[in-house]
Each structure stands twice: as C-alpha cells, then as structure tokens.
Amino acid sequence: MDPVTLNEEGLQKTAAKKDPLRPFFLAFRLLTIYEKTKDPAALESAKRALDFMLDEYQPATREAEGTRWFYGFDYDRGIKAPWWSGMDGFFGPMTLYAGWQVTGNERYREAAIKSAKLMLRQPSDGGALWCEGEDCWISEYSWKGITRDKEYHVLNGHSGGFRLCIC
Template structure:
C-alpha cells in the first residue's frame, strides 16, 4: 500500500523581501512595480474559505481535455518532450509544464489504450522533473532555468510556478495511483509540501496571501505576482488530484482557499461582451494586451471543471457568462 504522509508543519520564519526590477526598462506611463508579497507569520497563515464539498466521484481534471497533444510533440531519443527557449530554434531547455502536461496526457493515453509505451513516456517526464528539482526543506520545486520577459518586465532565472507545481503534482499522484510505486508517492508528497512554503527572496516560492485570499502564483520570482487565473486553477487541479488520493483535509483547505480566490476575482477577470483578462495584478492586467482568446476558452473550461469538483454552481455560471461574452466562432 502506498504511504500517505501527514501534512507538514508550515514554516514560521519571517523573511525580509526585496524586489529586483530590471533597470531602465519601465516607460514613464507604467506604474511602479510593487514589492513581492511579505511572508506572514504562522499565526497569520490563514485565508478566506467558502466550505466547498469536494467530490471524490467527479470526473478528474483533464478527463474531458488532455493538456498536451502526445501525438504531435517532438521527443528526444530518451522519450523526453523537447522544448526550445522562446525566440530560439536550437537552445533546448527544461520546461516543467511541458514535461508535466505531456506526462499527464501520455498517462491518459495509456489508460485508454493499455499500451505500455505511454506509461513509459509518462514516467520519463516524471523522472526528469525529479532529476531537475530544487529542494527547500521538504518541498520539491521544478525551476525554470531561463529568463522570461513580459512587456517591460523580466523574471530572472531561476523562477518558479504554482502551475508547474500543480501539474507535476497531478502527474506524480496519477503515476502513484496507476503503478503503486513508492517513488511517485514520495514525489507527490514532496511536491505538496512546496505549496505550504511561504514567499521568500532567496528560495523557491509560489504560495502567498493577498487581502486574506490564497494564491498560487504562476510567475514566481523577482517580479511582483501577476495573479494569473489559469495558473491558479491548474494548481488547484493538482491539489485536487492529491487530495482525492490521500483524503488529507489540509489539502482540502488549500483547495477551498484557492477556489474561493477564483470566485473573488471573477469580476476583475471578466470584461462584459469581450475577451476575459489573463491576470488581475492592479494597474497592470486590466488592458488589452492581457486579453487572449486562447485563455478565454481555457478559463471557461477550467471554471466548468471547478463546478464539477466542488459542486458549486457559481463556477459554471461564470463559465456561462464568459462563453456568452465571446465564442471562438465569433
């Protein structure tokens, strides 16, 4: 039987945080970048919840939409999904989301076909995630080893992502369920531990509290959080898979907090009659550059999935509103 570990204690060290801003790249019209969230003390490590009743019988995240095209993705001769750095045709890099998404999708292919090739490919991605990990206490983190620029800001490597942590958690948990192998249960346990770690200026982080709401930041590093909707929900999907596997009520509390945050920001995400916003960072995200058709569709799909997992119709109602605002055929 696969071991289920108890929830790790939260770190209580209060760290002074600093912000590294790329010098000379902010135009006069761009507001100053605020600081990285300050870490709370243990007594303050709480957030708003709703009391969602999670379903163990709901169709799992991604059951209606595989996150990657396993038949169209290039692999190297070891079976590892290939990713090239943006704006480069020959500089290869580790991309934790690429590995996790391919692995989840390959495992789904295995479950539908029974072909062990797909199980091997799923395990290959998981092996690479474990090999590239950075450790912070009990937490395992899957870093981005290349800089990432958006608008006038640059995240300098290494940086981290709640989305990557969540999708890696889904992959490890599902491999543990499918194979019964302890190595994947161990990887899942350590990945879950990463969600419980506070913001830091010197160590990996993605979880933070903003206005009593729980966030899993998709772009966590030396820039202020973008507060990205799709990354938040992908992190929740990973936590849900792990909760469904372990029945750990502390994991359920994180899911409740993260999903409550989603409902709290939907007024900012939705732009009536138009494409929804990608993120909600104040004075930065509410502009046309952050309205993306692809992510508008993803938002609707994710919200419908949350409605299924939590049993709360409010998520489906928001999905319906987004679909009414804009459809791909328009």
C-alpha cells in the same frame, strides 16, 4: 501533441525548453493515453518522463523535503531565471500522484506530497501560495526576492482569492 513527441527524443526536446510544465504535461498525456488504451509503450514513456523530472530535469533543487522545478529562461517582465510558478508547482505533484495511482510506485506518491507541500509556502519562502487572513491565491510568477507588491496576479480567480483548508 504529435505522436513523435511521445518518446525519448520528444522528452529531451521538451525538457530542453527549460519549462517544467511541458515535461509534466507530456507525462500526464502519456498516463491518460495508457489509461485509455492500455498501451504498455505509453506507460513506459510516462514513467520515463516522471523519473526524468525527479532525477534529471534542470534547473531544479532536490532535497529530502521535496523537489522544486524552475524555469531556466528569463521572463519578459524582467524576471531572471531561475523562477518558479504555481502552474507547474502544483500540476507537477498532481501528475506524480497520478503516476502513483496508475503504477503503484510509492516513489511518485512521496515526491508528489513533498513537492506539493513546498508549493504551499509563501512565494517569498520558495512556494507559490500567498495567504492573507483566510484568503489565498496562487502565484504564477515567483522568484527569489519576490514581495507581495511585485506579484502579477495573473492566474484567473485571484480577484477575491479563495478559501483553503489544509488538512
């Protein structure tokens, strides 16, 4: 990432793409820069990006049980916006959790846990985790009305699924 993207203008340009993975990547990058350099500007920009994702990013749903971020463009396989993905669906909460670890801001931790729990649902229920018996796999492309037979299985590692323990 070009250093010019690590400011408000960069955040707005990144968010305008309507791809929630990008602003979370920006926030994580800024948290990493802060951890390495202790540059207060990087920390402030990271917090701004996290707050933006919690309060302003669209399209998203914000409810008491958590936030779900959506892609705001049609995907070339005929998937119409808004759709969601296990990529940002889990990376976003991990980034928020990292934000809590760095800042101590309990808001980030609470949002991370709630939003991750939403993604642990089946894609047909608005989440990103398909489960079949003891095997589970993450959906990369999910949309309202998805069924298991329409899943693309794009994420690496799907072939055998993986065992998941939700404790």
